[in-house]
Amino acid sequence: MNKSDILKIVKKKLSEKIETLERLISETRASNNETKSSMGDKYETSREMVQQQISTLQIQLNENRKSHTFLITLNVNPHQIIGVGSLVETDKGLFYIAVSCGEIIYEGKKIFVISSESPLGAALLGKKKTEQITLNNSAQNIVNIW
Structure with a gap:
């Protein structure tokens, strides 16, 4: 088994997740700006829900970025004892x-x-x-x- 190839697949999968989350955040922000109206409380409630959704997506994005950065440090050499990178x-x-x-x-x-x-x-x-x-x-x- 070639761990370098496996690591490339994992990095690619995380990169795709990061791109998807970035796109979702961008689209959500754009839709929030387009839905401005004079509906009073309903608008403020809707706006807050969208902001919470953006915050949740941002947390996921940050975790995926952190994981992607962590992958750079992994040792792909064979292990005798199981550890991170095994x-x-x-x-x-x-x-x-x-x-x-x-x-x-x-x-x-x-x-x-x-x-x-x-x-x-x-x-x-x-x-x-x-x-x-x-x-x-x-x-x-x-x-x-x-």
Whole structure:
């Protein structure tokens, strides 16, 4: 497994999320400016709801930007002990410990990109090949680490 290629896919996915969020914020701001009217309280309530929506999108955008910046620091060298930047194969699936990004497909295989703070990510940290973890009463054997 080429972790450099996997990292490129994750970066691309985050870049696309960032672009989408930036577009949504821009469109939401534009629609807020276009809907000005003299409806009094209803207008102010609507305007506040739009502002809250923009704030929520801005938080998501900042988190995605922070994750994208973090990816630059990841070590793509093979690991013997699971840590941030490790690609881990268990008997339940493939997991790339980096940032919370969801599922990607690499060479026809599903890889779940998870954060080290996630329950599974935290359980895997510090483990070695052939060790076992238990999460939610379900055991997983570590088959391989890259």
